[in-house]
Amino acid sequence: MTAQLIDGKAIAQQLRVQVAAAVTERLAAGKTKPTLATVLVGDRMDSATYVSSKQKACAELGMGSISRNLPGDISQEELEKVVQALDDDPAVHGILTQLPLPSHINEERVLQLISANKDVDGFSPLNIGRLAQKGRAPLFIPCTPAGCIYLLEQADVQIEGANAVVLGRSNIVGMPAALLLIGKNATVTVCHSRTKDLPDVVRGADILIAAIGKAEFVRGDWIKPGAAIIDVGINSKPDATRKSGYRLVGDVNFEEAKEAAGFITPVPGGVGPMTIAMLMRNTLRAAEMQDP
Numbered sequence: 001m002t003a004q005l006i007d008g009k010a011i012a013q014q015l016r017v018q019v020a021a022a023v024t025e026r027l028a029a030g031k032t033k034p035t036l037a038t039v040l041v042g043d044r045m046d047s048a049t050y051v052s053s054k055q056k057a058c059a060e061l062g063m064g065s066i067s068r069n070l071p072g073d074i075s076q077e078e079l080e081k082v083v084q085a086l087d088d089d090p091a092v093h094g095i096l097t098q099l100p101l102p103s104h105i106n107e108e109r110v111l112q113l114i115s116a117n118k119d120v121d122g123f124s125p126l127n128i129g130r131l132a133q134k135g136r137a138p139l140f141i142p143c144t145p146a147g148c149i150y151l152l153e154q155a156d157v158q159i160e161g162a163n164a165v166v167l168g169r170s171n172i173v174g175m176p177a178a179l180l181l182i183g184k185n186a187t188v189t190v191c192h193s194r195t196k197d198l199p200d201v202v203r204g205a206d207i208l209i210a211a212i213g214k215a216e217f218v219r220g221d222w223i224k225p226g227a228a229i230i231d232v233g234i235n236s237k238p239d240a241t242r243k244s245g246y247r248l249v250g251d252v253n254f255e256e257a258k259e260a261a262g263f264i265t266p267v268p269g270g271v272g273p274m275t276i277a278m279l280m281r282n283t284l285r286a287a288e289m290q291d292p
Helices: 008-028 045-060 076-088 107-112 125-134 143-154 174-183 198-203 271-290
Strands: 035-041 064-070 096-098 165-166 189-191 205-208 228-232 235-238 246-249
Touching: 008 045, 008 271, 035 045, 035 076, 035 271, 045 064, 045 271, 064 228, 076 107, 096 143, 107 235, 125 174, 125 246, 143 174, 143 228, 143 271, 165 198, 174 189, 189 198, 189 228, 189 246
Parallel strands: 035 064, 035 096, 165 189, 165 205, 205 228
Antiparallel strands: 235 246
C-alpha cells in the first residue's frame, strides 16, 4: 500500500478515553452527569442502529442517555411536544433528532425547537450560520464533518493552503465540511451531480472528502499522487464470499486509490467511529456550558 491508513477507529478511541476521563472528573466534583436525549421516529433499521450505538457510547463513557422512540405516523404537533419537553428539561444537556424524519414531518420546524446550547448535532440555523461567518464560532460543529477534519489533523495533513475538494453538498456532511476547510484556510471546491469534468476537478485535490453515497464512485486515476482522502461513504456491495452476502465499501475505490494517495481512510473503520466520538465530545461540552 502506498497510502498511509488513517485509522479512525483508533483515533476515535483515543478521543473517547479523553471524554470519559473528563466525565469522571466532572462527576467527582459533584456536577451533573452529561446526558444525551435521542429522538427516533419510525422503524428504519439504519436509524435504529445509529441511535442504539449512540446510547451504548453514552453508557461506556459514563454519560446519561434518554430515548424517545416514536411511531412513524406521529403527528407534527405530537413530535414537537416531545422535542420541546426535552429542550425544557434541565437534566437533558444535548438533543439528537435522528434524521431523516418521515416525509410528512416538517424537519426544519422540529430542529428549530432545539436550543442552540443543546444542539449537539450542530444543525441549528444559529450554529450553521456562525460556522459560515468569518470570525464567529458555533457552539457545536456537526459531528461527521468535525470528525473528518479531526482525522486530517491527527494524520498531520497540511490543510492551510491546500486545494480541497468536497464531493457532495448535503446539509449534514458536504456543506459543513466545506465551511470547516475554508475556516482552516484551504481553497475549497464543492462538487455535485452537475459538476462538469468531475474527474479533472478531483485530480486537482490535495484533500478529498467524498460524501455522495455512490459505491466506489471515485476511481484511482482521479487521485492526485500524495493526496489525503477522507471517505465518508458507507455503501453495501454484493459479496458472495461473505456470510451476509455483502460488504461495506466507501464512495472511493479503496484498492485503486490507495496506490496513489498519501493518506486514506478505510470503510468501515474510518469516519464512522469519529462521528459518535464527536457527538460524545459535544454532549460533554453542552453539560459544561449549562452546568459549569
